[in-house]
Amino acid sequence: MMAENILEVYELTKMYNHFTALDHISITIEKGAVYGLIGQNGAGKSTLMKLISDLAHPSSGSFKLFGHAPNDDPYVYRRVGVLIENSGLYPSLNAFDNMKMKSLAMGCFNRAKILNLLALCGLKDCGSKLTKNFSMGMKQRLGIAMALLNDPEFLILDEPTNGLDPQGILEIRNLLIKLNREQGLTLLISSHILEELSKIATHYAIIKNGRLVECLTSDELFEKCKDCLEIHVDDSSKAVLCLEQQCGVINYNVLAKNVIHIYDHYDKPEIIVKELVMRDVLVYNITMNKLSLEDYYLKKCGDEDVD
Numbered sequence: 001m002m003a004e005n006i007l008e009v010y011e012l013t014k015m016y017n018h019f020t021a022l023d024h025i026s027i028t029i030e031k032g033a034v035y036g037l038i039g040q041n042g043a044g045k046s047t048l049m050k051l052i053s054d055l056a057h058p059s060s061g062s063f064k065l066f067g068h069a070p071n072d073d074p075y076v077y078r079r080v081g082v083l084i085e086n087s088g089l090y091p092s093l094n095a096f097d098n099m100k101m102k103s104l105a106m107g108c109f110n111r112a113k114i115l116n117l118l119a120l121c122g123l124k125d126c127g128s129k130l131t132k133n134f135s136m137g138m139k140q141r142l143g144i145a146m147a148l149l150n151d152p153e154f155l156i157l158d159e160p161t162n163g164l165d166p167q168g169i170l171e172i173r174n175l176l177i178k179l180n181r182e183q184g185l186t187l188l189i190s191s192h193i194l195e196e197l198s199k200i201a202t203h204y205a206i207i208k209n210g211r212l213v214e215c216l217t218s219d220e221l222f223e224k225c226k227d228c229l230e231i232h233v234d235d236s237s238k239a240v241l242c243l244e245q246q247c248g249v250i251n252y253n254v255l256a257k258n259v260i261h262i263y264d265h266y267d268k269p270e271i272i273v274k275e276l277v278m279r280d281v282l283v284y285n286i287t288m289n290k291l292s293l294e295d296y297y298l299k300k301c302g303d304e305d306v307d
């Protein structure tokens, strides 16, 4: 069965005068995904989210939400919840009254629903405390509760854990996992910390300078970061012949400067070295490598290529 697409973005571009903030970005988000948008400061993450949320207009390109171009279906945003930049809280009101103000403005005030959402977001016991006295984590959770007021199926969150301490990050992460797994929401979350996103994301789009660098699933990311044996030899062509024919290695990569990454049989370095030396290949160095998520991301967003 074909998965339902919640968001399809085609060649979306945003220019600010002559500056290209977003350059022909195309991504697709399937129902049920936790889609991580990852990129350094200024990469264009917020710009993409603003375009999708109709808070800014594209210079070119288009997108569909729930299979509809927003211009063709004025009600499509009823199915979307958005938390971008700040949540627009009234500092002199408590959490309940902030929720009440927003729901009154939306024409959907329902006391029981607000209490349920506050409980869901871990704010059941904050009572009369004014939001100006909330911690960053509480403010973020209230922002998410407000974004849930219209019962969205798709939630767009711009850097929801930015500036939070580890406890705050954990609370937001647990809330997002609950929303995705128990309430079935599809999530689009931006971050510049891949390690943090990797704890919940099922898919990733890496963007750099407004351009899409890579789209990949969490399995593909795991595969790219998996263990390998790195060997430095004097002659990689001769070494590769030996690896294939004598050691039965199939899964390997030859990098620049006679460096080879071996992904299978890497648990038998002594045999690999012995076979190479017996066939007159000089082995200068041999190490076990595991690329951390952060290394991978930095290499993708830096000038180096990751093999």
Ligand SMILES: Nc1ncnc2c1ncn2[C@@H]1O[C@H](COP(=O)(O)OP(=O)(O)OP(=O)(O)O)[C@@H](O)[C@H]1O
Pocket (backbone or CB within 6 Å): 016, 019, 021, 039, 040, 041, 042, 043, 044, 045, 046, 047, 048, 192
């Ligand atoms: N209204 C605007 N006018 C001019 N330039 C803008 C405007 N909004 C964003 N930009 C520029 O577009 C680029 C992308 O900005 P954007 O806020 O989308 O990046 P980001 O990936 O969300 O970064 P951050 O993690 O810092 O929020 C930046 O260089 C930014 O300065």
